[in-house]
Every structure is written in C-alpha cells, then in structure tokens.
Amino acid sequence: MSSSINIKKSVIDTLLAGLLSLIVFGPVIGILLDGYDFTTRPSLLLTMVAIVMVGRFAISLFVQSEKGQMMLYKHQNNDDGVIVLPPGHKSKMVYIVPIAIIIGLVAPFVATKYILTVLILGLIYVLLGLGLNIVVGLAGLLDLGFVGFYAIGAYGLSLGYQYLGFGFWSMLPLAAIMAAVAGAILGFPVLRMHGDYLAIVTLGFGEIIRLILTNWTSFTGGPNGVYAPLPTLFGLEFERRAKQGGTPFHEFFNLPYDSGLKYVFIYLSLFMVVCAVLYIKHRLVKMPIGRAWEALREDEIACRSLGLNHVLIKLSAFMMGASTGGLAGVFFATYQGFVNPTSFTFFESALILAIVVLGGLGSTVGVVIAAFVLTVTPEMLREVADFRVLIFGLLMVVMMIWRPRGLVRITRTGFAVRKGVA
Amino acid sequence: MDIVLQQLVNGLTLGSVYGLIAVGYTMVYGIIGMINFAHGDVYMVSAYITAIVLALLSFFGIHSFPVVILFTLLLTIIITGVYGWTIERVAYRPLRNSTRLAPLISAIGMSLILQNYVQIAQGARSQGVPTLLDGTLRMHIGDGYVQLTYMKVFILVAAFSGMGILTYIIQKTTLGRMCRATQQDRKMASILGINTDRIISYVFVIGAAMAALAGVLITLDYGSFDFFVGFVIGVKAFTAAVLGGIGSLPGAMLGGVILGLAESLFSGLVNTDYKDVFAFGLLVTILIFRPSGLLGKPAVEKV
Amino acid sequence: MSKSVLKKTLVSLAVASSFAAFAAHADIKVGIAGPMTGAYAAFGEQLWKGASQAAEDINAAGGINGEKLVLVKADDACEPKQAVSVANRLVDSDQVAGVIGHFCSSSSIPASEIYDEGGISEITPASTNPQYTERGLPGVFRTCGRDDQQGTVAADYIIDKLKATKVAVIHDKDTYGQGLADATKAQLNKRGVTEVMYEGLTRGEKDFNALVTKIRASGAEVVYFGGLHAEAGALVHQLRDQGFTGGFMSGDGITSEEFVTAAGGPKYVDGVYMTFGADPRNNTASADVIAKFRAAGYEPEGYTLYSYAALQVLAAGLKGANGDKTKVAEWIHGNTVPTVMGDKQYDAKGDLTVSDYVMYEWHADGKYTETTN
Incomplete structure (x- = not known):
C-alpha cells in the first residue's frame, strides 16, 4: 500500500x-x-x-x-450479512436485559412529564419498528404502507369507543386483530408481486386508508379527527374529570390531581406490551415459522421446492407485522387523546422503514436503539428549530454511509455436532 | 361533451408532466434498482431555479419570450442536472455495493435535506413567477367551450418533444446504448469497457434534467410554488412509473398519461375527494393482473 | 443558512441571554406556539412577531406586577402530533404561565387538552374552528372570530350583495377549511340556496384543472373556498385560466400577501372576496403599535395584531390573577380587556362577545380593502 x-x-x-x-x-x-x-x-x-x-x-x-x-x-468489503458466533457463545444480553427492564420500570417515576412523553413516543416507534421488522427484515417484503395498520389501530380505539363504547383494554386486542385482518386482505393480492411492485402497492394501500379516513367525514370525523379514551385501571380514570363514567384515580385515593399520572400509566402499560412483543418476537425467530420467513427472504424458489407453503408464510408475516402496528396505533391514539389523518402520512411509513433499516434489518436490539434515536433526536434538536429537519436528514444519509447494514448486525449462534454422538 | 373534452385536455397536460418526472424514477430504478425518493424534491429545486433564472433575465432586461424560455430551460436543466449528479455522488455512490434498502433510506434523508435546505435558503413563503405567455385558445363546441392557455399548449408540445428527444438519445446514440447495456447487465457492461459508474451518474443527470423540464413548465403555468411541491407530485410520478412498468422508459410516459387522464376524468365525472383512492385502486388492479406493470418485462424466475 | 436566519438566531440568542440575566428575578414565561417551520411558517412568523412586540411593550411599561414576560417559541409545524409534544414541553419543561397559539385548529384542539390538564390558559389568535371552544374547557380563548360567524357573513354577502343562487363550495379537507366551508354551506342552505357542488381538494397539490372544469360545468356563479392561501391561489389562477368569470370568495385563511404570489400575480386576485375581522390596522387604538412595527420594517398584516392582542389579554389576566396562573381564565371571563384591537369581552365558552367579520375585496394592485357597498 x-x-x-x-x-x-x-x-x-x-x-x-x-x-x-x-x-x-x-x-x-x-x-x-x-x-x-x-x-x-x-x-x-x-x-x-x-x-x-x-x-x-x-x-x-x-x-x-x-x-x-x-x-x-x-x-x-463489509459484505457479510450475518455474523455467526461460535457455538456455545454466551450472550451478554443475559445481564443487559434485566438491567434494561429495571431502568425501564423506574424511569417514569424519576422522569419529568415531558421526557416521559418522549419516551412513550419512542416506545410506540419501537413497536412499529418491531412490526415492520417482521415484514421487511425477516420476510424480506418491502412494505411502504405500514402506516395503514398503525392508522387502523389508532382509529380502531377511537371509533370503537365512540360507536361501540369499548374502552382501551377491550380495544387493544381487538385493534390488533383488526389490523391483522387488514394485513391478510392486503397480503392476498400482493403475493404474486415481486420486490418493488409490492412496495408501491403497499404504499397505495397506506394512502388509500388515509384518504378514506379523511374523506369519510360522517364516520371518521374527517380532518377533525376523533377523541380517543385513556386507559383505565380497574375502572379508575386518570383525568381531572372522569369522562368514561368511572371514578378519577386521584379522587378514589384522595390524592391531589397530578396530570403526569396518566402518562406514567400509559408508559407502564406500553412498556409491558413492548416487553411482551419483544419476547414473542425473540421466540418466533427461533421457531419454524421464523426460520421459514428468513428462508423465504433468502430464496423463494428454493423454499417452494422444499415444500414450504409460501402463501401461508408471507401471509403470517404480514399479519404478525400488521397486528403489532395496530397495537402501536392504539397506544398512539390514547397518548394523543385524539387522532386525525395527518398523523398517518407516507412520511410516517418512511420513518418506520428508516428505523428498521437503520437498526439493522432483522435485528431486534437494533430496532429498539434506532427507534429511540429517530424519535429522541428531533426532540433534542428543538433547540435549533430552523435546522431540525436538515440535521435529521443529514443524520440519515451519514448513518447509511457509515453503517449501510444498520447499527446492529444480526448475529446467530452457530451449531456444532457434539463429539461422539454422530 | 365540451366538459369531457376539457377534462381530457386537463388529464393530458397533467399526465405529460407526470410522465416527465416518472422517467427519472424509472431510469434510476432500471439501472441500480433503487427507488430515488429524493427525485420529487429535485423537481422542487428546479422550480426555484426557474424563478431565479427568470428574475436574473428580467434584471438584465431580456423580455422576449423565445429568448427567455430558451435560456430558462437551458440554465435550469443544466443546474438541476448538476444537482442530480451531486446527489448521486454524495448520497448514493458510497452505497453502491451495500444492501438494497440502504440507498432507499439515504434517499429519504436526501429528500428531507433538500426540502429543509431550500426552506432555509429561500424562506418558507410560497414564491411565484410572472406570467410570461398571455392569451388563451378557445374552441367552441355546441353551447360550451374548451379553453386552453397558450402556456398549456406549450407544455404539451415541450413535454412530448422532451420525451421524443430522450427516446432518441436512449435508442440511437452511443450513450443510450451504454445506458441500456448497463441496465441489462452491469457486470458484463463493465467487462466490455463501459465505465458503469459514470453511466449511472449520467442516468441521474438525465433524470434530473427531465424533472427540470417539468419544473420549468409547471412553474411557468401555475406561477407559484413552495418548497413542499415535490412530495405530492413525486409520489404520483412514482405511481405512474410503476403503472407503466418500472424500468421501462415508454412505460413511464404511458403510465404518466394514463394516471393523469384517470385522475382528471374521475374527479371530473365522479368525485374529487376520492380521485387519489381511484388512482391507487387502478394501480393495484393493474398490478394484480399484470404484476410487472403495463409495459414492464415480467420477472423471470430462475430455478 | 441565510443571512436573515443567522441574524434571527443571533438576535434570539442575544434576547435569550439578556433574559437569562433577568432570570434572577421571577420571570413569567409565555409559550408562543405555531407553525414556525413547514408549509405554513409564514403564519407562525406573524404570531411570533406580534407577540414579541407585545411582550416588549408590556415589559417596557413595567411588566406584570413588576415581573417581566419571557416568550418561549414552540414549533408545531401544524401537525397534531408535534402540537401535543410541544404542548407537553411548554407545560412541563418550560413551566409557562399561558400560551398564545396555536395557529391551525387541528393543532389548537388537541393541545388545549394538555393545557387544560396543566391548568393554564390558551389564547389563540387564529384558530377559528368552533370545536376549539365548544368542548367546555375553562381556559380556552380566542382573539379571532369563529367559522360559523364567518360563514354567516360570507353566505349573506353571496345572497344579498352578489345575488348569486348557484354556489360551488370547495374546501381543503382540513379542520379549518372544511369547518369554514361547512359553516358557509349551512347558512346558504338555511337561506334556501342549495350549493351546486360541494367537494374537497388535496392540500399540497397544485393542479386543480379537473376540479375547475367541473366547477365550470356546474354553472356556478360564485365559488366559495374554505382553505389557506397556497391552494386558494392556485385554484383562482386555474379558474381564470379556464375562462371562469364568476366570483371567488374565501375566508381569513388567505389573509397574507403570499396569496398574491400563490395566485401567480396580482391580476389573478383582482375581485376576490374575503371575510376577515375588521382590519385591526384601521383601529385608532392601534396606530402607535402599527407605527412601531413599520419602523422595524415589518408590515403587521394578517394575524400579527391578533397575536399582539392575545398577549395583551393574557397579560391582563396574569396581572388580574396576581400570579396564580389557574385563576387567569376566571379573571379573563369576568373582565373586559382593552387591547390593540379595541375592548375585548369573552362569553362563557371563551369566544368574543362581538363578532366583527366584514367583507374585503382584493384588487389588481395586490392589496385588499373593505368593501363599501
């Protein structure tokens, strides 16, 4: 040289x-x-x-x-996609995970309300990133309309409350199911399509959902949006005045009213849901279905010749991803207290995709980190209001050039045949 | 009758502009397989350059329409072309050998950068250009009439000649042959002595130039623009490119015209609120029956 | 970075540091929330300029019971998500005593819930959607009118003065635009005129030719548009280009010189009607304030003086409540406040008791004046 x-x-x-x-x-x-x-x-x-x-x-x-x-x-020359660790590798995650969970649980009681709201937003994007990661990262289907499922979740809560009187806790699973059904409906026609045609059809799907929400004024409230209820704790509400017919939390316990309390509660519920989704996701990757997603991503034809049902695999990826997006939507609606269609533009889809790619396709830890980076950075940049978006964009370009495969590469523990067994 | 005819004309002008921008998406996709999300914002930049060139020309006392339009087109296309080249060089070339999605994210970042850069440099208020070409063409049909400004006629002529010139370049010249060779097989092309990196740069320049043509035409016609105009038209043009079969040049133009006509006729005859739903619905329907778009080559599955 | 931005940054830094010097005294912070970036940043600037001047004048006159007003700039880009986020920030991190803003109704409404929870008042200079005050929150006020008042004035003018019976009602599918269009439509229907067309266009688009042709086909004599200047300009331009000779009317969303640029030149805005509050610039009470703005090289158009007045109302409330920010709303409800736009009195909802919408007409020189007939 x-x-x-x-x-x-x-x-x-x-x-x-x-x-x-x-x-x-x-x-x-x-x-x-x-x-x-x-x-x-x-x-x-x-x-x-x-x-x-x-x-x-x-x-x-x-x-x-x-x-x-x-x-x-x-x-x-950094072309290797997956880092294979030697067999019997002990992951440091064993120590990190409990610490992270403890920090996560303590956080709401020490953070100010503003920081708490940013954390909630960060966790919502973690959920969104995890959902899209199944579709894009694991199954390799480029989805540019993920915001559609997010919208279904958010509007599911608001409209379910308005028309059917369902509260937060009953809508949470229902919205996930609704989003999953929408995922199946979308998944069906697009199974024939390849790569980027899929991308544009999903983009179209996301836009169609947003346009319907905007235009169907009599049902969705159009641009005015709809009110979304807060979660309740066994019928106790967290607002100053009860709106859902229950008793306000602070009155029940004879406490002075603290407006931060509802965010603490949203945060804790959200944190538990995120942990559950993380765990499920972690297990899924090691189960046959998770292996099938990845195999399909690598080589569809090989998969089909080996007798894997590609329709079922793709559909399940779509539905799993969509239901996670739906969950995120429910939390978003309750956090905002109000939803309207401007929150579900194509830019939102792009941001979620950026989280997945920036975090490292298929990597769970990466998605968590990237979600916080992409939600906390714009808030930190509020000090330089005029240059906020510019710096954010630069960050995306520079990060991609610096780490084209994302922050965290997928690692996998290798397998070795035990000696003396063969 | 006159109304349907007017809607056809509306759709055709809108569609020809979509087509011009779609060309940029389709060529870039064809050659490196990435969706260039910053392309709509390149169009937006070209609108600003148009206004700046016009202001400069009037400052130097040049007012004759043919001279003004010639200089505006020339300068805007060149400067926007340089933008296309620079963006490719800075944001995409370092990612040439990485994953398929990395340039996509880089492009989204670039799109944000361009928008905010123009907002900071030129302010958030919407800007305008003076009317250059006055007068209208009116054809009476029965009781009604079809009315076209001279500017609209000019748009149609210029857009279709632009597409003609581009088709000629791609089909008949050495440069065009090299582009097509690189598109078909980049490795083979580079073995045959084509500097594929340079060809890719040219493709970005050509795409930006076509967007600039659209930018000049639209800006002169509407007389106003802001730093946000790239987004909506970018999504539409991309839809047009996919409709026609992404990677196919005639497909992009055809897709643009079809999309323009569909939007125009649907909003004219049915309902404006749902015209975008109709446009995307049309796209999905076409893709279900022709998964590679109208003129796209079906993907071959090798076993 | 543009020079002006640089200058602005430096000035705000200087202002911030001078405030920091004062921080030893108890300052009263007030949030100014609006679209400081994004497509409607021009309106955000109007709010900021108006409030800044008001703060300067109030502080020069001794502040609030000896304490200085300090403004905090909050950007919501007219997005509800960001509005909620900045509202929380203002309440929680900045501990503001009150908020002037937001601009877009779709931002003001969700943000008002947060301010209510935080027990502070929000005074908007610009959000005209009725829902803002209709939800029974105690601390919401506005210094502008309501869309239903505005729509009534517009519809009456169309019927009485323009003598039109065929009206096309167009909106931009946004909280403000559609609300305004609906209000106008309601009054038209009440007076026995059924609109020939009621449709929405998409914000951010520029090509409305298809819609224009449809308007032409409907035989409308007057087009009423509910929306902001960017789309209104493009729409009126394309209407004229296709040979539509009827009237064009819109609301206070086009009250900006930008409407002329958006339309592609002053000749396109000639004869456009617009409802807007009686121009505060004609008010005698405002003469010296306006002189101050003009001396600083800024024309106080649009919402600038509304924002000035909003801060005056809030300041009076803070003064009257003697530093207890939860009592501010109560005080404002119970008293009449003299402002740069005349005396303001509020009803129980937080709306002004007197609506002062009048009709303006744009002229070929790119300016607007009140209609005389």
Missing part, C-alpha cells in the same frame, strides 16, 4: 468540488428571491463554497493516508 500523498490530486478534487458547489449553491443560496425580484448574498455563497472546498480537501487527504485507505478498504 503506497502511503505517499498526492497533493496534486487533492487540489484538483478540491477545485472541482468548489466549482460544483458554486453551481449548486449559486442560484439557491447566492440569490434570494423577493417577489419577482431578487437580492444577492455573495458572502454567504462564498462561505458555503469555502466550507465545501475545505471539507473536500480534508477528506481527500484523509482518504490518501494509510488510516483512510484502511477505512475505505473496510467499507468496501
């Missing part, structure tokens, strides 16, 4: 980058539209171009250095 640094090449690279950035930034940054007229901002433009040139020069030098060459080599 030659370690001599070719300055001339770097300079040429830098000049080219400067020229490009002049063309790219020139009109949009250098000239500010003002009605049909404009004003110029040459100094700002030059600053931007200078930043790009300095950056390019630094990168060019770094890439030529030995360390940079190493990184480049590593980047181009």
Whole structure:
C-alpha cells in the first residue's frame, strides 16, 4: 500500500468540488428571491463554497493516508450479512436485559412529564419498528404502507369507543386483530408481486386508508379527527374529570390531581406490551415459522421446492407485522387523546422503514436503539428549530454511509455436532 | 361533451408532466434498482431555479419570450442536472455495493435535506413567477367551450418533444446504448469497457434534467410554488412509473398519461375527494393482473 | 443558512441571554406556539412577531406586577402530533404561565387538552374552528372570530350583495377549511340556496384543472373556498385560466400577501372576496403599535395584531390573577380587556362577545380593502 500523498490530486478534487458547489449553491443560496425580484448574498455563497472546498480537501487527504485507505478498504468489503458466533457463545444480553427492564420500570417515576412523553413516543416507534421488522427484515417484503395498520389501530380505539363504547383494554386486542385482518386482505393480492411492485402497492394501500379516513367525514370525523379514551385501571380514570363514567384515580385515593399520572400509566402499560412483543418476537425467530420467513427472504424458489407453503408464510408475516402496528396505533391514539389523518402520512411509513433499516434489518436490539434515536433526536434538536429537519436528514444519509447494514448486525449462534454422538 | 373534452385536455397536460418526472424514477430504478425518493424534491429545486433564472433575465432586461424560455430551460436543466449528479455522488455512490434498502433510506434523508435546505435558503413563503405567455385558445363546441392557455399548449408540445428527444438519445446514440447495456447487465457492461459508474451518474443527470423540464413548465403555468411541491407530485410520478412498468422508459410516459387522464376524468365525472383512492385502486388492479406493470418485462424466475 | 436566519438566531440568542440575566428575578414565561417551520411558517412568523412586540411593550411599561414576560417559541409545524409534544414541553419543561397559539385548529384542539390538564390558559389568535371552544374547557380563548360567524357573513354577502343562487363550495379537507366551508354551506342552505357542488381538494397539490372544469360545468356563479392561501391561489389562477368569470370568495385563511404570489400575480386576485375581522390596522387604538412595527420594517398584516392582542389579554389576566396562573381564565371571563384591537369581552365558552367579520375585496394592485357597498 503506497502511503505517499498526492497533493496534486487533492487540489484538483478540491477545485472541482468548489466549482460544483458554486453551481449548486449559486442560484439557491447566492440569490434570494423577493417577489419577482431578487437580492444577492455573495458572502454567504462564498462561505458555503469555502466550507465545501475545505471539507473536500480534508477528506481527500484523509482518504490518501494509510488510516483512510484502511477505512475505505473496510467499507468496501463489509459484505457479510450475518455474523455467526461460535457455538456455545454466551450472550451478554443475559445481564443487559434485566438491567434494561429495571431502568425501564423506574424511569417514569424519576422522569419529568415531558421526557416521559418522549419516551412513550419512542416506545410506540419501537413497536412499529418491531412490526415492520417482521415484514421487511425477516420476510424480506418491502412494505411502504405500514402506516395503514398503525392508522387502523389508532382509529380502531377511537371509533370503537365512540360507536361501540369499548374502552382501551377491550380495544387493544381487538385493534390488533383488526389490523391483522387488514394485513391478510392486503397480503392476498400482493403475493404474486415481486420486490418493488409490492412496495408501491403497499404504499397505495397506506394512502388509500388515509384518504378514506379523511374523506369519510360522517364516520371518521374527517380532518377533525376523533377523541380517543385513556386507559383505565380497574375502572379508575386518570383525568381531572372522569369522562368514561368511572371514578378519577386521584379522587378514589384522595390524592391531589397530578396530570403526569396518566402518562406514567400509559408508559407502564406500553412498556409491558413492548416487553411482551419483544419476547414473542425473540421466540418466533427461533421457531419454524421464523426460520421459514428468513428462508423465504433468502430464496423463494428454493423454499417452494422444499415444500414450504409460501402463501401461508408471507401471509403470517404480514399479519404478525400488521397486528403489532395496530397495537402501536392504539397506544398512539390514547397518548394523543385524539387522532386525525395527518398523523398517518407516507412520511410516517418512511420513518418506520428508516428505523428498521437503520437498526439493522432483522435485528431486534437494533430496532429498539434506532427507534429511540429517530424519535429522541428531533426532540433534542428543538433547540435549533430552523435546522431540525436538515440535521435529521443529514443524520440519515451519514448513518447509511457509515453503517449501510444498520447499527446492529444480526448475529446467530452457530451449531456444532457434539463429539461422539454422530 | 365540451366538459369531457376539457377534462381530457386537463388529464393530458397533467399526465405529460407526470410522465416527465416518472422517467427519472424509472431510469434510476432500471439501472441500480433503487427507488430515488429524493427525485420529487429535485423537481422542487428546479422550480426555484426557474424563478431565479427568470428574475436574473428580467434584471438584465431580456423580455422576449423565445429568448427567455430558451435560456430558462437551458440554465435550469443544466443546474438541476448538476444537482442530480451531486446527489448521486454524495448520497448514493458510497452505497453502491451495500444492501438494497440502504440507498432507499439515504434517499429519504436526501429528500428531507433538500426540502429543509431550500426552506432555509429561500424562506418558507410560497414564491411565484410572472406570467410570461398571455392569451388563451378557445374552441367552441355546441353551447360550451374548451379553453386552453397558450402556456398549456406549450407544455404539451415541450413535454412530448422532451420525451421524443430522450427516446432518441436512449435508442440511437452511443450513450443510450451504454445506458441500456448497463441496465441489462452491469457486470458484463463493465467487462466490455463501459465505465458503469459514470453511466449511472449520467442516468441521474438525465433524470434530473427531465424533472427540470417539468419544473420549468409547471412553474411557468401555475406561477407559484413552495418548497413542499415535490412530495405530492413525486409520489404520483412514482405511481405512474410503476403503472407503466418500472424500468421501462415508454412505460413511464404511458403510465404518466394514463394516471393523469384517470385522475382528471374521475374527479371530473365522479368525485374529487376520492380521485387519489381511484388512482391507487387502478394501480393495484393493474398490478394484480399484470404484476410487472403495463409495459414492464415480467420477472423471470430462475430455478 | 441565510443571512436573515443567522441574524434571527443571533438576535434570539442575544434576547435569550439578556433574559437569562433577568432570570434572577421571577420571570413569567409565555409559550408562543405555531407553525414556525413547514408549509405554513409564514403564519407562525406573524404570531411570533406580534407577540414579541407585545411582550416588549408590556415589559417596557413595567411588566406584570413588576415581573417581566419571557416568550418561549414552540414549533408545531401544524401537525397534531408535534402540537401535543410541544404542548407537553411548554407545560412541563418550560413551566409557562399561558400560551398564545396555536395557529391551525387541528393543532389548537388537541393541545388545549394538555393545557387544560396543566391548568393554564390558551389564547389563540387564529384558530377559528368552533370545536376549539365548544368542548367546555375553562381556559380556552380566542382573539379571532369563529367559522360559523364567518360563514354567516360570507353566505349573506353571496345572497344579498352578489345575488348569486348557484354556489360551488370547495374546501381543503382540513379542520379549518372544511369547518369554514361547512359553516358557509349551512347558512346558504338555511337561506334556501342549495350549493351546486360541494367537494374537497388535496392540500399540497397544485393542479386543480379537473376540479375547475367541473366547477365550470356546474354553472356556478360564485365559488366559495374554505382553505389557506397556497391552494386558494392556485385554484383562482386555474379558474381564470379556464375562462371562469364568476366570483371567488374565501375566508381569513388567505389573509397574507403570499396569496398574491400563490395566485401567480396580482391580476389573478383582482375581485376576490374575503371575510376577515375588521382590519385591526384601521383601529385608532392601534396606530402607535402599527407605527412601531413599520419602523422595524415589518408590515403587521394578517394575524400579527391578533397575536399582539392575545398577549395583551393574557397579560391582563396574569396581572388580574396576581400570579396564580389557574385563576387567569376566571379573571379573563369576568373582565373586559382593552387591547390593540379595541375592548375585548369573552362569553362563557371563551369566544368574543362581538363578532366583527366584514367583507374585503382584493384588487389588481395586490392589496385588499373593505368593501363599501
């Protein structure tokens, strides 16, 4: 590996980058539209171009250095999808999981209400990520309309309460079942389609659900949305004034009213559901159905020739994923206290997909981490309000370039035949 | 009668624009198999560039329509092309050999970046351009009439010539042959001495250029735009590309026109509220019976 | 980053640090919530500018019983999800004593539940949907009117002044737009006029040619649109392009110079009717405030003065409640507040007792004036 640094090449690279950035930034940054007229901002433009040139020069030098060459080599050759651990590997998760659960259970009692709401949102996205991870990560079916199931869950709670008088706890399983049925209905026609046709059909499905929710004003309340009830604890309610015909929690126990209490309760219920889903998911991957999903992802034809029922496998993936999305929707509705169609746009689907890919396709731990990264970051960036979305977008691009396979790779413990048995 | 005819004309102009943008989706998909979600925002950027070029031209005292339109088209297409090249170079090329979904997420990030970048640079308010071409064409049919502004006529002519030129480039020139070769088999093409990385860059430039053409036409016609216009039209154009069979150039154009007509006729004759439901419903129906779109090649299953 | 943004950041930093210096005294924090980013950021800016000026003036006059008002900017991008999130943040982290905002009705409504739980008042300068005050929350107020009042004025004008019997009612399928369109439709129907068409368009789209052709086919003499300026502009442009010569009317959602750019030039907005509160800029009480805005190079259009007035109401409430933020609502309900827009008095729901909607007309020079006839 030659370690001599070719300055001339770097300079040429830098000049080219400067020229490009002049063309790219020139009109949009250098000239500010003002009605049909404009004003110029040459100094700002030059600053931007200078930043790009300095950056390019630094990168060019770094890439030529030995360390940079190493990184480049590593980047181009990280193609192995699954890391296989040696047989008998003891996972550190044994220690991490109980600690995480304890932290999770203590958190609501120490966190402020605002942090608690961000945590709730984070956990909702964990659920969504886990659901989509089954469809995209395990079964390899690209779904761009996952938000549809989310919407079904959220509206299921609100409309079920409004028309049928069901409360939170009865709608929770019902909404999951409804979403699963919707998943089956969607899954059926799309089974014939491959890869990206599937993507657009699911996208269409998500949009259709949102449009119906918007337009069917008499049933769904249209853009005004509908009220969603809070969860109750054996009939005790967590609002200042009881709305569902029960007794307010604070009156029952003769406590002063604390508006944070309802979030503590939502959080704890949500936390338990997330733990349960995580456990189920963890077991599923090791069960025949989970193995079948992954096998189908790797090679559909091989699977079918081995006698696996691909229709059933795909459908089950869709339904499992959808029901998890439905659960997330119920919690979202109750957390908001109100749902309307603007919460279920295509951008939401893209965000959930980003969680799955960023976390590492198929990796459960990765999804959990990515869900929190993607929900907490925008909240932290509130301080720099104007640049919030820009930084968020940059983060997505940089993360993908840095870790194209996601934060956490799937690992699998290898199997070895025990000696003396064969 | 006149109303149906007017709706056909509406659908055709809308569809031709969808087609122009769909070309960018379909070519990129054909060559590297990724959905370029930032493409709609490239179109949005081109709308801003159009307005900036127009403002510059009027500052230099150039007002004759043919000159203005020529310069606007030329400059906007070039600058937007550079945007396409830069985006590919920065956000997608480093991901060339990674998983299929990584560039997709990168593209979503890029789309957010472009939107926010334009919002910060040019402000959140909606912007406009002055009317360049006044006057309308009116044809009387019975009691009613069909009315088209000259601008609409210009859109139709320009959009279809744009597609014609592109078809010529892809079918007849060396560059086009190299594009098609790379699309069919990237490895083989590179063995035959084609610089596939460069070809992929060209494809992004071509896609951006077509989006720029659409951007100029639409901006001049509607006279207004904001930094959010890329999203809705991007989703529609992508739908059009899939409808026609993603990866197929004539398919994208056909898909665009069909989608435009379907939307127009449905909202005109039935109901505007549900026109998008109808558009997506149409797509799903077509895909159920032709899983690879109208003109797409069916995927071969090798055993 | 644009210069103006840089400047804004620096100014807000400077302001923040100067407030930090004051923090030794007990300051009173007030949240200003609205779409500071996103497609409706222009309206967010109006709210912020109005409230900032009001805070400056109130503080210069001695603050609230000696304490200074400090504003906290909260961005909801007109999304309910973000509105709930910032509302929690304002109540919990920033411990605000009251909130001016939000802009979109679809944000104000869910956020008001959070403010209610937190026991503070919310005064919106712009959300006109009736549902905002109809749910019986004690701490919600507005300095603008309600859609049903606005719709009544619009429908009466269509029937009495424009003498139209064929009206097409179009909305943008959003809480505000559809609410307004429904209110107008209700009043039209009440007066015996059945609309020839009632349909929604999609926010964010630009091509409404198909809808325009349909409007033409319906034979409508007047188009009533419930929605915001971006779609209203594109719609009126395309109506004119297809040779529609009838009237076009909309509500306070198009009260922005941006309506002219969105329509593609002043000639397209000529003759467009709009309902809006009696222009606060014509009010004598506001003359010196307006002069201050103009001196700072800012034209206080649209909701700027509504936001100014909202903070005045809140400040008066805080003063009257003597620092007990839970008593603010009670005080505002019981007293008349002099504001930059005249004296304001509230009914039990939190609506203004006097509705002052009047009809405006846009002209070919891109400005609007009150109709005289």
